[in-house]
Each structure stands twice: as structure tokens, then as C-alpha cells.
Amino acid sequence: MSGSENAIELNGLTKSFPGVRAVDGLSFAVRRGEIFGLVGPDGAGKTTTMRMLAGVLAPDEGSATVAGFDLARDAERAKHRISYMPQRFGLYEELTVDENIRFYADLFGVPRREREERSAELLKAAGMAEFRSRLAGKLSGGMKQKLGLVCALIHTPEVMLLDEPTNGVDPVSRRDFWRILYTLLDQGVTILTTTAYLDEAERCHRVALLHEGRMLFCDTPANLKASLPGAVLSIVCADPRPVRDLLAGTEGISTVMIVGDGLHLVVRDPQRMIPELRSRIAAAGLSCDAIEQVAPSIEDLFVEAVQGDWGDNGHERDRGGER
Amino acid sequence: MNWNRLCAMARKEMIQIRRDARSIGIVIAMPIVMMFAFGYGVSFDTKHIPVYVYDQEKSQQSQDFLKRFQASVYFKVVKTVASYPELVRAIDTGDCQIGLVVPPDFSRKLRSGRKVSVQAIFDGTDSNSASLGMSYTEAVALAHSQQLQLEWLQARGQGAARLPLSVDARTWFNENLESMVTIVPGVVAMVMAVVGTFLTSLTVAREWERGTMEQLISTPVTPLEIMLGKLVPYVVIGLADTSLCAVMGVWWFGVPFRGEIWVFLLSTFLFLTVVLSLGYFFSVVAKTQLAASQISLIATFLPAFLLSGFVYPIDQMPPLVQGITHAVPARYYMAILRNVFLKGSSVVTMWQDFLGLAIFAALLGLAATRVFRKKLA
Numbered sequence: 004m005s006g007s008e009n010a011i012e013l014n015g016l017t018k019s020f021p022g023v024r025a026v027d028g029l030s031f032a033v034r035r036g037e038i039f040g041l042v043g044p045d046g047a048g049k050t051t052t053m054r055m056l057a058g059v060l061a062p063d064e065g066s067a068t069v070a071g072f073d074l075a076r077d078a079e080r081a082k083h084r085i086s087y088m089p090q091r092f093g094l095y096e097e098l099t100v101d102e103n104i105r106f107y108a109d110l111f112g113v114p115r116r117e118r119e120e121r122s123a124e125l126l127k128a129a130g131m132a133e134f135r136s137r138l139a140g141k142l143s144g145g146m147k148q149k150l151g152l153v154c155a156l157i158h159t160p161e162v163m164l165l166d167e168p169t170n171g172v173d174p175v176s177r178r179d180f181w182r183i184l185y186t187l188l189d190q191g192v193t194i195l196t197t198t199a200y201l202d203e204a205e206r207c208h209r210v211a212l213l214h215e216g217r218m219l220f221c222d223t224p225a226n227l228k229a230s231l232p233g234a235v236l237s238i239v240c241a242d243p244r245p246v247r248d249l250l251a252g253t254e255g256i257s258t259v260m261i262v263g264d265g266l267h268l269v270v271r272d273p274q275r276m277i278p279e280l281r282s283r284i285a286a287a288g289l290s291c292d293a294i295e296q297v298a299p300s301i302e303d304l305f306v307e308a309v310q311g312d313w314g315d316n317g318h319e320r321d322r323g324g325e326r
Numbered sequence: 327m328n329w330n331r332l333c334a335m336a337r338k339e340m341i342q343i344r345r346d347a348r349s350i351g352i353v354i355a356m357p358i359v360m361m362f363a364f365g366y367g368v369s370f371d372t373k374h375i376p377v378y379v380y381d382q383e384k385s386q387q388s389q390d391f392l393k394r395f396q397a398s399v400y401f402k403v404v405k406t407v408a409s410y411p412e413l414v415r416a417i418d419t420g421d422c423q424i425g426l427v428v429p430p431d432f433s434r435k436l437r438s439g440r441k442v443s444v445q446a447i448f449d450g451t452d453s454n455s456a457s458l459g460m461s462y463t464e465a466v467a468l469a470h471s472q473q474l475q476l477e478w479l480q481a482r483g484q485g486a487a488r489l490p491l492s493v494d495a496r497t498w499f500n501e502n503l504e505s506m507v508t509i510v511p512g513v514v515a516m517v518m519a520v521v522g523t524f525l526t527s528l529t530v531a532r533e534w535e536r537g538t539m540e541q542l543i544s545t546p547v548t549p550l551e552i553m554l555g556k557l558v559p560y561v562v563i564g565l566a567d568t569s570l571c572a573v574m575g576v577w578w579f580g581v582p583f584r585g586e587i588w589v590f591l592l593s594t595f596l597f598l599t600v601v602l603s604l605g606y607f608f609s610v611v612a613k614t615q616l617a618a619s620q621i622s623l624i625a626t627f628l629p630a631f632l633l634s635g636f637v638y639p640i641d642q643m644p645p646l647v648q649g650i651t652h653a654v655p656a657r658y659y660m661a662i663l664r665n666v667f668l669k670g671s672s673v674v675t676m677w678q679d680f681l682g683l684a685i686f687a688a689l690l691g692l693a694a695t696r697v698f699r700k701k702l703a
Contacts, residue, residue, distance in 0.1 A: 009700065027358060054540075054702060055602075056542065056543045058700075059540060059543050059700070059701060059702050060701060060702045061701055079546065081701075082544060082546045083546050085544065086544075087539040087544035088539065088541075089537070089541055089544075091537040091540070091609060092537065093537055093538050093539075093540055093541025093542070094538065094541065095338065095342065095538055096536070097342045097345040098338065098341055098342070099340065102338070102341060105334075106334055106337075106338050107545065109330050109331060109336055110331050110545040110547050111545060111546065112328070112330060112331075112546075138345075151541075163479030235636050246483070
């Protein structure tokens with residue numbers, strides 16, 4: 004392996020399918036030992052990117068290096084160092100938990116003793132120790148994903164590629180899952196994950212936001228939040244829909260979105276805006292509770308980037324990237 | 327190639343077959359059902375052809391003549407009718423395939439030494455049965471005239487008259503000329519052509535459909551290991567299936583097995599290599615189980631049925647079609663099986679068929695190793 008400090012490098016990676024440019028000149032690098040999140044809506048090109056990096060899909064243009072191997076030349080050698088968990092459950096439902104683990108251990112040439120030690124350890128961490136002889140098809144969704152992770156980790160990979168690994172997984176299993184991922188980071192494994200859960204994106208060292216095959220920006224969650232032009236206001240209200248309709252398109256408000264207990268707004272000048280909002284809502288005969296400034300989440304960033312002024316403004320985007 | 331990865335693939339495949347009810351059905355039920363269906367369903371023997379009789383005379387002589395038909399296994403006199411239209415209707419409705427009409431002056435003409443014509447009407451819609459029925463009818467009539475002639479000569483005092491010439495016929499390998507004896511070894515070949523291709527046609531397509539392929543191709547496993555790992559279990563199953571069919575052929579259908587087991591197994595192994603590789607090839611190309619199984623049924627069943635010599639003898643086909651049969655691997659296996667079962671032939675005497683089979687095994691096996699790509703789409 005080369006002395007590069009990057010475990011994954013993408014250089015202008017491009018892939019088109021009939022009628023759509025799924026990944027469009029994507030370039031970024033993931034440092035060794037880092038957990039890096041790819042975030043974006045459906046169709047942003049996350050899965051296509053992961054497939055190309057896993058060596059199971061050939062790019063049209065551009066190049067990529069994973070674990071020191073150029074995928075165009077050495078994809079098969081890279082596969083010894085990578086473990087890839089596709090979005091769709093990829094294990095054999097007719098095989099038991101143990102049989103699946105053994106199959107993947109054998110494919111990666113893991114010796115028997117090591118396999119037994121590691122699988123015991125991983126299954127325990129996943130809370131699945133008592134399900135070893137259960138058929139994989141009979142496991143719950145969360146268990147299936149955790150089994151996928153166990154199989155992917157049985158050979159001690161250098162680079163892990165996880166495509167929405169916790170999609171549809173119950174909160175307890177998600178916690179197990181992340182605990183295992185943090186243990187891996189301690190061991191120096193590099194993790195690239197896509198996620199639909201923005202709270203998970205905030206656990207990553209760095210995130211890249213993808214939209215329509217292009218990268219909108221890439222930075223640490225904290226820097227990204229700091230780079231948001233303006234501030235996020237939270238309006239707590241019982242019935243947010245009419246309030247959203249009232250406020251959408253107002254000068255000085257770039258994004259309005261419904262969240263759990265009300266609305267989030269991205270605004271230019273929060274201090275001036277709060278009293279103005281109160282009076283407008285009251286004037287329209289609607290009601291709301293607290294209006295206050297909150298710390299932006301990745302989700303706020305993302306919606307602002309895709310829908311608001313920021314994403315359309317190249318200058319602002321560049322500035323965000325520098326920080 | 328890595329031996330451990332190959333074993334892992336084969337072991338995984340075996341577990342999947344064992345736990346999948348549909349695979350078990352194809353492996354065990356399909357050969358047995360097909361053996362019975364073809365063993366009983368396909369018969370080229372024409373026996374018990376239904377006959378209606380319109381005897382216009384009803385004399386002792388005419389009854390003696392008709393009794394010959396009743397005594398023959400080839401005919402079954404179903405009914406005696408009293409009018410011509412009744413006879414015609416029976417042929418129209420298919421109640422009988424032969425209608426015999428004995429003229430009212432049958433015995434009178436015989437006595438006066440004149441020639442008598444008996445009318446026989448054949449239903450020509452099944453030309454095979456009609457032409458066989460015609461020659462059997464002529465044979466019956468000939469035998470009866472010979473007997474009448476002998477009786478006539480004896481009555482004239484020329485006792486101990488003999489027929490000057492006779493053929494002493496012996497049919498080798500199939501003493502009673504039962505079509506079942508030649509059909510059953512052919513059925514074994516048919517069954518394996520269809521079952522073998524069908525088995526593997528599902529195996530790769532299933533991985534694409536269930537989404538397991540994406541994960542599989544992200545591992546270091548090589549295309550060759552995938553192919554061999556998937557085919558080896560089916561070779562074992564295929565050899566067991568063929569042996570099961572052969573045992574059924576011998577014990578149930580009473581077909582002799584005169585050859586050596588290893589010749590049978592060697593030819594079966596070569597043929598399995600052909601059909602399993604073909605099924606694998608279709609499975610890789612089609613990517614869905616439905617499409618792959620349909621293609622493999624069409625691609626194996628029809629040629630194996632029509633062009634292998636199973637139904638129609640190859641040496642009686644037009645030269646062009648005979649040429650085409652050389653591209654049907656089942657043709658070689660069919661010939662080998664018949665010879666092994668009935669004649670007990672050796673590899674040396676059947677070298678041409680073995681060579682043909684080996685060439686196809688090599689070509690298709692090679693094609694199968696090349697077709698799989700470790701990439702999506």
C-alpha cells in the first residue's frame with residue numbers, strides 16, 4: 004500500500020445510466036481512520052458512488068483509489084481490503100447466521116480459529132449471540148443489518164463501505180451498530196457511509212452533501228453548520244402547515260420546513276425577524292408558542308443547500324468549502 | 327483459483343438446494359415424473375388398433391377370416407355393425423381406425439375359386455397408424471389366403487403341401503421389438519437434458535434477483551470459483567439423478583442394461599458438463615429466474631426431443647437436418663445410452679459419439695467460465 008494518507012480518493016468519477024447522469028464528476032478524499040458520511044436525497048448518486056468504490060460497477064469517466072489500489076486496474080486486489088455492505092440485504096436467507104459468517108470468512112480466507120474468535124466477539128457486540136443457528140431470512144430487519152455488518156467485518160477490512168446501513172433499523176440496533184463502528188475507528192479502519200439519517204451524519208468526522216450526482220460541499224459537520232448564511236429559527240406550534248404557507252416566500256426567509264414540533268426557518272437576520280414573525284402570525288389569526296434561534300442541524304443545512312438561496316449561489320458555496 | 331473459496335461456494339450452494347423446496351422438487355420429482363410421462367406416454371408401438379366390422383355375408387367362412395383379426399394383438403375388433411353408414415360414422419367419430427367390409431358373395435366366390443376383395447377403410451389422419459394397420463391387414467389377409475390355398479391343395483389329394491420359403495427372423499438387442507426398450511434409454515437422455523439445464527439456469531439468476539450477487543461480487547471470489555462452486559454440486563446431483571432414471575428404466579420398465587457402469591457414468595459426466603454449463607450460461611445472461619428457465623427449456627427440450635434421434639431416426643432425416651443434428655449434444659448422449667443399455671458397447675466402438683460429446687463439453691464449459699463478469703449492469 005502506498006504511503007498516501009488517504010484511504011479513498013475520487014477523481015472526477017462519473018457514471019451515467021440511460022437518461023440520467025447518476026454521478027457527475029465527483030472528487031473527494033477520505034483520510035485514513037476517518038468516518039466519512041455521504042448525505043443526500045434519493046437519486047443523489049450515493050449508491051452509485053458506493054458501488055463504484057466497491058469495485059462492482061465500472062465508472063464511465065474519472066478514477067478512484069481505495070486502500071491504495073487504483074480501481075480501474077486493481078479492483079480485484081482492492082476487494083481483499085474492502086468490505087462492502089450494499090443497501091439491499093445481501094446475505095443468504097436460507098443460510099443460518101453462522102453459515103453466512105462462515106461463507107464470507109472462507110471467501111476472504113479467514114482461518115478457522117480467527118473466524119470463531121471474531122464472530123463470537125462481533126455477535127456479542129451486536130447482541131445476537133443467541134441467534135447463531137437461526138436462518139438469516141427469519142431475522143428482524145435490524146438483526147439482518149447487524150448480521151451484514153458482522154459478515155462484512157469478519158475479515159478485518161481496511162476500508163468499509165456502508166450503503167445506508169441503518170435504514171429501517173430499530174433504535175436499539177442502530178445504537179449497537181454505531182458502537183461497533185466506533186470500535187472499528189479505534190482500530191484504524193476507514194469508514195465511508197451513506198445515510199438517510201441526518202443525525203447520523205453529524206456523528207461523522209466529515210460529511211459530503213450530494214445532490215443530483217454532484218457534491219454541494221464537504222466539511223466537518225461543525226464547519227458546515229457555521230458556514231450557513233444566516234441562522235435557524237425554530238417556531239414551536241401545534242399546527243405548522245398554515246404557518247408554513249403564510250411564511251413561505253417571505254423576504255428574508257430562505258427556507259421554511261416542517262420538523263417534529265413545528266417549523267424551522269433559515270433567515271438572514273434572526274433578531275429583527277423574531278418580533279416580525281410573531282406579529283405576522285398573530286395578524287393571520289394563527290397561533291404559535293416559542294420562537295427562538297437554534298443551532299443548525301445537518302438537515303437544515305441540507306434543505307437550505309438544495310432549496311434555499313445558498314445552494315444557488317456559487318460564491319457562498321465556495322466560501323462554505325474553505326472554512 | 328483458491329480451493330477454499332471454491333469449497334465455500336459449493337458448500338453454500340448445497341445448503342441452499344437442501345433448504346429450498348423448489349430445488350428439491352426439480353432434483354427429485356422432475357426426473358421421476360418425466361420418466362413416467364415419457365416412458366408411458368411416448369410409444370411407437372401400434373397395437374390394438376380399433377376395428378369395426380361390417381360382415382355382409384355372416385357365413386362360416388367370413389367369420390373364420392374375421393377371427394384372425396380378433397386373434398391378433400395388433401387389432402381390436404370393437405363392434406360388428408349392420409350397415410355401411412354406421413361404419414362410416416364410426417370412422418368419422420374416431421371410434422375405429424379401420425373399417426372392414428366383407429362382401430355378401432365372400433364364400434360363394436371362394437368356393438368357385440375366384441378372387442375375393444375385402445374392403446378395408448383406414449383413417450388416414452394418423453398416417454403412422456394407418457400405414458402400419460394397412461400392412462398388418464395385408465399380412466392377415468395373406469396368411470388367410472395361404473391357409474385357404476393349402477386346404478384347397480390338400481382337398482385335391484396333394485397332401486403335405488408346404489410353403490417353399492420362409493424367413494427365420496431374430497431381432498437382436500430388442501427381441502420383442504418393443505419400442506419401450508429403445509425409448510427408455512432415450513428418455514434418460516431427455517430427462518437429463520431438460521433437468522440439467524433447468525437446475526443451473528436458476529442458480530445465478532436467483533442471486534441477482536435476491537440481491538445476494540452484489541455482495542458476493544464485492545468479495546475476492548473469482549468468476550471461475552463462482553462457476554465451479556455452483557456447478558460441482560449439480561454434477562453430483564445430476565449423476566445421482568441419471569442413475570435414478572437408469573435404475574427406474576431397468577427395474578420398472580424392464581429395459582436391459584448390458585454395458586459397463588463406468589461407460590454410462592463417463593458419458594453422463596460429459597453430458598452433464600454440457601447441459602449444466604448451458605444452464606449456467608443462460609442464467610448469467612438472462613439475470614432473472616423466469617427468463618433463464620424459459621430459455622433453457624426451449625433450448626434443450628425441443629432439440630433433444632426432435633433432433634437427437636429420440637423420436638425420429640437421424641439416418642432417415644433429410645441431409646440438411648442430419649447435419650444440424652450434429653450441433654445437438656443430446657444426439658451423442660442418446661446414441662451412447664442406447665448402445666450402452668442395449669448392446670453393451672464400449673467407449674472404443676462409440677468413439678465418435680464420445681468425441682462429439684467431449685467437444686461440446688469443452689466448448690460450453692469454456693464459454694461458461696468466460697461469460698460471468700464481476701460487475702453490475
